[in-house]
Amino acid sequence: MRADPRADVSSLWERYKAGDDTAARDQLILNYSPLVKYVAGRLASSLPQTVDTADLISYGIFGLIDAIEKYDPERAIKFETYAIARIKGAIIDELRAMDWVPRSVRSRAREIEQAYIKLENQYKRVPTDEEVASAIGVTTDEYQDILAKLSYTSVVSFEELWVGNDRDDNQGGPASIKDESAEDPVAIFENLELRDILADAIERLPEREKTVIALYYYEGLTLKEIGQVLGVTESRVSQLHTKAVLRLRARMSSALGYSA
Numbered sequence: 001m002r003a004d005p006r007a008d009v010s011s012l013w014e015r016y017k018a019g020d021d022t023a024a025r026d027q028l029i030l031n032y033s034p035l036v037k038y039v040a041g042r043l044a045s046s047l048p049q050t051v052d053t054a055d056l057i058s059y060g061i062f063g064l065i066d067a068i069e070k071y072d073p074e075r076a077i078k079f080e081t082y083a084i085a086r087i088k089g090a091i092i093d094e095l096r097a098m099d100w101v102p103r104s105v106r107s108r109a110r111e112i113e114q115a116y117i118k119l120e121n122q123y124k125r126v127p128t129d130e131e132v133a134s135a136i137g138v139t140t141d142e143y144q145d146i147l148a149k150l151s152y153t154s155v156v157s158f159e160e161l162w163v164g165n166d167r168d169d170n171q172g173g174p175a176s177i178k179d180e181s182a183e184d185p186v187a188i189f190e191n192l193e194l195r196d197i198l199a200d201a202i203e204r205l206p207e208r209e210k211t212v213i214a215l216y217y218y219e220g221l222t223l224k225e226i227g228q229v230l231g232v233t234e235s236r237v238s239q240l241h242t243k244a245v246l247r248l249r250a251r252m253s254s255a256l257g258y259s260a
Helices: 005-019 022-044 053-070 079-098 103-123 129-135 140-150 154-162 185-203 207-218 223-230 234-256
Strands: none
Touching (some): 022 053, 022 079, 053 079, 103 129, 103 140, 103 234, 129 140, 140 234, 185 207, 207 223, 207 234
């Protein structure tokens, strides 16, 4: 009769937390290492091909170690849920540190977000591509080209809306969502409020963009798989994903009173 692997993991947690057992910690790292590969693979699918998945995995390992060291088994949250947030955070932090996104691209992203806010307030509806292009002073074709370049950065930007960043309170932006299991009632209220704002922003997305967000972030499909579902190219899905992310960031910033 085979032993229950869950019992073995529970024993490792008990040994590690009881006496800072290094051997138990190393076994926990090995046990949960597939989480790092999973998160790195998901992020890599929307990053430039020049970003090596193996590098993302190495960054994520530090997030896993951090999660193991700080996780409290007594808290009402699964370790996998807690660890995935910290693994994502570690990878995103490293990508930020690398600063591989050109400053001009970052500037264009802010312009588009500001245009979304201004035009939605003006027209009380989702602005068209032509209206956004006009607002930022480019042709529609140039706007599409900007979106293609921004597709390299959009996954990082969207993950910032979801990943709790309590590793360092100074790093979390206004849209960072904290651990819902925190005991501080103010933090819990702010967390729920942010989730409500984000849920409302997703609901207001154009239908195809909403579908892309749902399939990618909730169903776990890759951009290529989403393209097969929708009957469009992967590059078109990437463009829809990018526009959705920019709209969400703009709405979050507007709702929270921050400039885009």
